[in-house]
Structures are given as structure tokens and as C-alpha cells.
Amino acid sequence: MLARRLHIALAAATLLAVVSSCSGPSEPLTPPHLEFSAPELDLGTLHEGQIDIRNTGGQAVGPVEFVVTLIRDANGATVPGSQVVIDPAELPTLNPGDTRTLGVWLSVSGSLLPGDYDAAITARGGSETSAQTAVRFLVLSDAEAGVARIDILSTQTGARMGDVVALPVEVRGADGSVLQGVPVSWSLDPPDAGYVGSSGQFVAYDSGMATLVARAGLASDTIRLEVRERGLEGSFSLVGRAEESERYTSDLWLHGTVAYVGTWGGRPVGAVFVFGGGCVVKE
Structure with missing residues (x-):
């Protein structure tokens, strides 16, 4: 009987040793995060x-x-x-x-x-x-707190690069009345797609889709415009030559029926321009 008990105890100890050796060391806990x-x-x-x-x-x-x-x-x-x-x-x-x-x-x-x-x-x-x-x-200011909605009134869906697009808005209170003098802010996506002024005048710098959002108080309205290339065509006749005498002029001057273009690129004094019928281009 004693020999049998010793045999059982030895077998149990052997089994425990085998299980312990198979389980391996416990993994350390990850630090708090x-x-x-x-x-x-x-x-x-x-x-x-x-x-x-x-x-x-x-x-x-x-x-x-x-x-x-x-x-x-x-x-x-x-x-x-x-x-x-x-x-x-x-x-x-x-x-x-x-x-x-x-x-x-x-x-x-x-x-x-x-x-x-x-x-x-x-x-x-x-x-x-x-x-x-x-x-x-x-x-919010008192005026902004009274805004219930803002609507961009333009139905325009497209624009050309460089054109000025007017986007009038209308701001209304909770009773439906039109509110005057409420500040309106604008955001543009993508941000470098163009310029939009506080009065809602938008000028596109690049072709593609442009999304404009007008906000007043907590209200907002969105318009999406598809901007296309200008696609200008035409010709001019040479009528004379002249030297630029001023270092700084402008990139585009409209004077009567003549458009003076490219002068900003001629910043060095003495750049020569060709005057044509209807436009001036740098030679």
C-alpha cells in the first residue's frame, strides 16, 4: 500500500513538472497607456x-x-x-x-x-x-446668435480661371426675416483653388472642382463650382515698340480697348514690349 502511494505521488510530481516546463515563462504586462x-x-x-x-x-x-x-x-x-x-x-x-x-x-x-x-x-x-x-x-455676437439660416443665392455651377464670380448671400433669422449687417465668413476647398473675399467674390486660380462654404453664426451653405481653363484665342498686329521706363507696373492693365499684359514679368528697367492692336505682349 505504501509503495502504491509513493508511486502515485511520484507520477503526480512528474506530471506537474512536465506541465510547468511546457507552459513557459509568463509574458510581462504592458505598461499603462x-x-x-x-x-x-x-x-x-x-x-x-x-x-x-x-x-x-x-x-x-x-x-x-x-x-x-x-x-x-x-x-x-x-x-x-x-x-x-x-x-x-x-x-x-x-x-x-x-x-x-x-x-x-x-x-x-x-x-x-x-x-x-x-x-x-x-x-x-x-x-x-x-x-x-x-x-x-x-x-457669437448678438447679431450672429440670431441667425437661423444662410443661403447662397447664386445658381452658377461653373467658372473660368481668372473670372470674378459674384456669390450673393441672404441671412435670415428664426422668424424668417432677412438680417442685415451679419458678418459672413467664407472657406474654400481646396484652400489654394482661388481667392474668395468677404463679400463673396471668388476668383479661381486653377481648374477643377472648387467648394465654397459661407458661414454666419452657426448656419452655413455650400456651393460647388467646376472651374475650367480660360481657353483664350486671338491674334494681334504689330504697330510699334517701346521700352518700359518704370520698374513696377502691373500684370494686367485694361485701358479702353487695349489690354497691357505681361508687364509684371518685365520688372528689370529697359524690357522691350511689342504694342499690338488690342494687347501688348513682352517680346
């Missing part, structure tokens, strides 16, 4: 919002501290007296795989001028890990 749920949080005009912080690593981290930079305006100047507030301002610990939702809002002392503002939130888990997200918000 903090991440915000979005690279940017827009507080809008209500100046409040939420964002998640999570630990995607394999080890707990704590305490996690949230540090907020000073608020800056669109020109990069800091704004005293106002700050972005986070609740909670600190987490005792954040376990692997855990997520916490943070409340974010704006605390204003006095008033802010209309415009765009931003700040940054940094989550610090000691010296082990950190994460950052941007915070943006908008302050």
Missing part, C-alpha cells in the same frame, strides 16, 4: 461637453491628473479671467481597460469678445504616461 476618446473636443456655443479618458495598457495607473492650458483667442493671445474646467480634476487610479467620462465646461469671468477660442487638456499618469486633447469653442 492613457488615451482620450477624441483628439479634439468642440464645446460649441453652449460651452460645455464630455470626453472619455481610458487606459489601453496592461497595468493600472494613478493618480491621473488633468492639466488645462490658458485659453487663447484666434490670434494666439491668452485670455485672462476665464478657464476650462474639468470634472473630476483627478482620478485616484485607472485600471487596464477602464474608461471614465469627464465633464468639460467653460468658466467665464466677465465677457469674451465674439470669435474662436481654444485650449488644451493634458492627462498625466505620473511619469509613466500622458495624453492630450484640444478644446475649442465659439463666442
